[in-house]
Amino acid sequence: MAHDPAHTEHAAADAHAGGEDQHHPGWSTYWKVAVILTVITIWEVWAYYIPSLVASRIFVPMLLILSGLKFVIVVMFYMHLKYDHKLFRALFTGPLLIAALTGIALLFLFGQLVARFGPG
Amino acid sequence: MSAPAAHHYTTTGLDSRKIAIWAFIGSECMLFISLISTYLIYKGRSIVGPFPHEEWTSPDGRHFEPILDIPITSASTFVLLMSSLAMVLALAAVQNKNLPKRTRGDRILGSSKLWLWMTALLGATFLGFQAYEFTSFVHEGLTLSTNLFGSSFFTLTGFHGAHVTAGVIWLVSLLAIDYRRGLGPADALNVDIAALYWHFVDVVWIVIFTVVYLIE
Amino acid sequence: MATTAMPTSISSDPRPSDPYSGIWGWITTVDHKRIGILYLYTALSFFIIGGLEAVVIRAQLQGPNGQLVSAEMYNQLFTMHGTTMVFLAIMPLSAAFFNFLIPLQIGARDVAFPRLNAFSYWVYLFGGIFITVPIFFQLAPDGGWFGYTPLTTRDYSPGINIDFWVIGLQILGVSSLAAAFNFITTIINLRAPGMTLMRMPMFTWMSFVVQFLVILAFPVITVALVFLLFDRFFGTQFYAVAAGADPLLWQHLFWIFGHPEVYILILPAFGLVSEVLPTFSRKPLFGYPVMVYSGILIGVLGFGVWAHHMFAVGMGPIADSIFAVSTMLIAIPTGVKIFNWIATMWQGQLRFTSAMKFAIGLVALFTIGGISGVMHSSPPADLQQTDTYFIVAHFHYVLFGGSIMGIFAGIYYYFPKMTGRMMSERLGNVHFWLNFIAMNLTFFPMHFSGMLGMPRRIYTYDSGQGWDTFNLISSIGAYMLVLATAIFVYNFFMSRRRGEIAGANPWGAGTLEWTIPSPVPEYNFAVLPTVTSRYPLWEGTEADAESARINSQEGKTSEELGIVLPYSTVKPMIVALAMVIMFCGLITTMALTFLGAAIMVVALYSWLLSPLEPEHH
Amino acid sequence: MKGNFRLRQFTTFGFVALAALALAACAGEYPNTTFEPKSEFARSIDFLWDRLLLLGTIVFVLVELALIYVIFRYRRRPNDNTTPPQTHGNALLEVTWTLIPAVILIFIAIPTVRTIFETQAKVAAGALEIEVIGHQWWWEFRYPQYNIVTANEIYLPAGVTVNFKLTSADVIHSFWVPQLAGKRDVVTNRTNYIWFTPDSTLGPSVWNGFCTEYCGSSHANMRFRVFTVRPEQFESWVAGQQQPAAFGAVASAAPPEGTPTLPQSGTGAAGGAAPAIPRPPGSTVPGADSFPAPAPIGDGATTQLAAGYTFPEHLPEFAYARPNSALPRGLKFSKGLTGNAARGMQAYGTTACIGCHVITGNPMSVGIIGPNLTHFGSRSTIGAGSFPNTPAYLALWIKNTRAMKPGSIMPTMGANEYDPILKRTVTTGGLDDQQIADIVAYLMSLK
């Protein structure tokens, strides 16, 4: 929540661009990112068609990591969180964290509910 | 579009609308985590088929294949990813409207209309895929009310689809403005906000594609 | 253009509608102060309605085997009482203060999105009417304020009653969310120069935390409600037990929202008390940073305790233990607040105005509710307490003894700023004591009836169960509360007309909102103040004094000062109305839904495409 | 001001007094108190409660005292305008009052977690198994080990561990017997368990049970009774329940008087409390041979033996377990009728009753929607603890259940009675008071 007071002071540099820093990446970065995303996607789908891999213990973690990776890349570069005011980072990661924890907790609770006291 | 408080003093120097959209996106995280969690909680709890990844034969002997169609969905996923690329290019084009365009490449990259069109069309294509998917599921006997899987699947992906639809409408509105008076650096923020929303819808799909379609 | 501190010339066109003219002025206003006052009046009305429902409840339970109302009516009464008090009374009462105060406390001319602000109010009003009207036709929701499935599914509640509840809450959620985004942006982005986060008044801080609770908690209940809505209208199976649905899904989703919600209800009151106590102790708030952090901590922890409402459902020992401990943890930051408030008064110059009394009342009574809360937090112990009147006692001590007391403190304290007149201290004193005594008479005995085995939500009980006396006392207390509230209502309206003139800073308070005239001019601050301390009027430097001097001048119009103010507009109200019509379609005819949607889209576009305010030259 | 704050103190004192009083009085007048645990489970909870109450009270007293002290000590003296010291905080103090609560909480958390795992451990082998099935708005109880099915009444042998298996037939309910154990929700599509051991020292006693999860219109009327009895009495009760319906004879269950008078409800000549209906041998009953004669009947003696032990709930000390709910206004039953059990059985067989109720031994009565009535006559209450089981109440109940119990699924049977759910008056197929009196006689005779 609390972002650094340094920023809170300086007034609008450029009201129109919302004072956001102009040095966004350009085409050169964007197409590379696109390629990476595509490659990862192909990798995921490819993995899906290897029965032995699907059966193996690494399958699920791998897919989760891969999609997590895509998630981060898009957020960092296409949503240029990497270059923007760190306030935005706080506004996004805070809720994202709570959301993730809540989701995990829910799955845990519904997975756990078979273990109950008493017989059966 | 109007610029609320844009030319007033702001503490951070940032435009209020951009702060608002990020807060909105944060809130959307909770929305989609609830939907996704529900889908996962109900996974494998349906009493009757059809099922996402397993085949099923109904008591009256009708046979159902695993219902999810990975190739099609992979394609639509790719389409949505590409729409994000188009979106960032559209934003860049708007921001650099006034920069001189020397090469033909510059002109192509510099055309906000082209890239906005691209984004909207790719988004529409994605929706097309989804419409196809939904109808074929219904034909194969999976509806909202067939089983827990049907309910949670259609609601989750439907919510995402609704977000994409809203995004497409938003983009078309921007295009309308672009045609009426042209979008320039002054509008960069409006486009930026639309873009943030669009990319977020994209990352949500990235997660859905993995946990719903690929992981069995 | 970076700052409007110095008057900048603007187009001379007068504002299309004079904001202070008549009913139309109120319908089209986008002024945060007037919207705040709209919230205040509406919410107080709903508070009275919810209270009257409670009084009928108490009359029915006054003695054993009461036959005042039917079982069906009783179930509608407690459902609507809870729903009304939580969603239509306390949250909007807080919203009234968010609207009125936040911009004044941070030195802004308005909120970040004035028209969105108006929209939030109208959605609230129409949604509130939508969900309240059915009770007069005995068609009100009857599933309890947390509407557990499967009871609330079509199979077990075929009637239209629950439909009102599902749709109504859905509508109200839109209002809260819209407002939350607005205030988050406002607080982050519209603070006057020098108003750093760690100089913000405590009320604004607590509101800030609350807005985050809203944007994170409401999406979850939105989803839960969408499931129920789809189940009831479109045949999905989310809660259909016949299809193998798990009833605990609703419970978890609801309480993931529900517990943060209770902090949404209390933190604004905490904030108000943190404004009142320092003023009437003539001392700055004790341990300001700790107060901030504890507020944030309460908010964050609030997301990790929801299952303490489900200790009886059989989650298993591990989950029970985890949620028990996380719940207990919240007692620590809350305790810090209590102690810091006492420390604030320590060595102070206490002036016992009505506002002060209510603030102290909160500290005294909330503690009781908090402690019973900790008693629930021990799952085995809670197995005896849950769903009995002991719980009812707990949450009325925190809600009435906490939220309501704090809000009353706020009303007495800010009434002068809102109206320019003082409330009658004499009546205020009577109101406080009657309220304080009656409140305890009503709710303290519930601890006993609960631990002596009286379940909640029962429309009747046998004699000879040992509950009669306690219920009688509770009912008498409730009747006294009606009197107390009536006195308040009287005081409010009398003072509105006859109260003595207040002046800019009647209490000798220290924060920014007291540097400007009462009632506040539409532009709030003639010049954006420059803030150099937490209590500009107490500890301020020259800079503070200077802007205070300019801002306290009365009678200037925005035109004279060259301050740009947004146009008044009716569009947000139309969008809100259209949205509610759209929802009404669900329970009448789909045609209405499409009509509403159409109007909404059109109105929305014309809203977004029309300029907020006159353009600069 | 000063006066005001004396007043304030008084109120505070008032509550402490009230508290003391109430706690002291807990003995006796408070049949559902949680302060007098009667099982090891309830006792372990009570231990926690005492700890919580103690610590809670300490915190409460300290906070309120500090508050009151500050209020008196630092209130502004008239025309004293000195500004007080402008302290902004004190790290040491604030750390202290962060730590103290933390320490207190440790003393709560540890026993809490211990108790959680104790009370949720697996039940010891050889426990008495009881299946609890929640219905809107009554309780079905099954003793799988004895294949007994009954409703709204549980018999427990004192000192024997009992393990309840909780499931629901419709919505969520919650199972609570305050003095014996905490609650456990009865959740649809889930199976919950709760077990405890009623103190072996308990003499025959009865406990009120409640549904404590809001479950619809008659949530308030979803009560039950738990009888803790000596093991040998339990055996006898089991023996009795295991018999098919011990149908006696032409029981002239005499006229249920118009409307029972509360609370000692109008018991017709049959004497509602323990109606001693004469029971000639079942064989003499017309058509009785159409179903298995009840177990050993002495020469023309009564079937009392076969009925087995039933709890003497009519004894004055158990008054609190005797429902005295208000009767719907205007529900009347004509005086002076004499019910005939034999005719009643036929009437019963021709009505909707059989579609919902089981009476073992009555081949026609096989419905499973409603409570099992096999030993109906041996029960102390009807309507899930709503009314005493006397001919008078039973007659009214059959005549218009839905008036007696809001939302009940059992239709209104009485001719010309208004059915509040169907919103119309029963005409064709409705029972007249004589038929009802007969059915009453029949049911009452099912010991």
Ligand code: HEA
């Ligand atoms: C304003 C709203 C509000 C607030 C602030 C709270 C605060 C707390 N609540 Fe409450 N609660 C409700 C509103 C609220 N609650 C409602 C409405 C319900 C019922 C919902 C329903 O079923 O209808 C409920 C129900 C409820 C339950 C579920 C009971 C059940 O249904 O079985 C529980 C269980 O743990 C609980 C716990 C707590 C705790 C631990 C706190 C803590 O935050 C309290 C912390 C404060 C203190 C402890 C006092 C001050 C501290 C000190 C003086 C320090 C020293 C103290 C100690 C060391 C003990 N609450």
Ligand code: HEA
């Ligand atoms: C902030 C929330 C809030 C507030 C303020 C109150 C206030 C009161 N509540 Fe409420 N209550 C809840 C929130 C609240 N309640 C909730 C969430 C539930 C759970 C619902 C559920 O189980 O689903 C509940 C349930 C509940 C029950 C349990 C019902 C049951 O379980 O069967 C009872 C019973 O006594 C009760 C009583 C009261 C009383 C007597 C008041 C009194 O304080 C009310 C005092 C009266 C008034 C303030 C209005 C009357 C004033 C006037 C008429 C003035 C005259 C008018 C003019 C001059 C214009 N409440």
Ligand code: CUA
């Ligand atoms: Cu069953 Cu309440």
Ligand SMILES: [Cu+2]
């Ligand atoms: Cu809670």
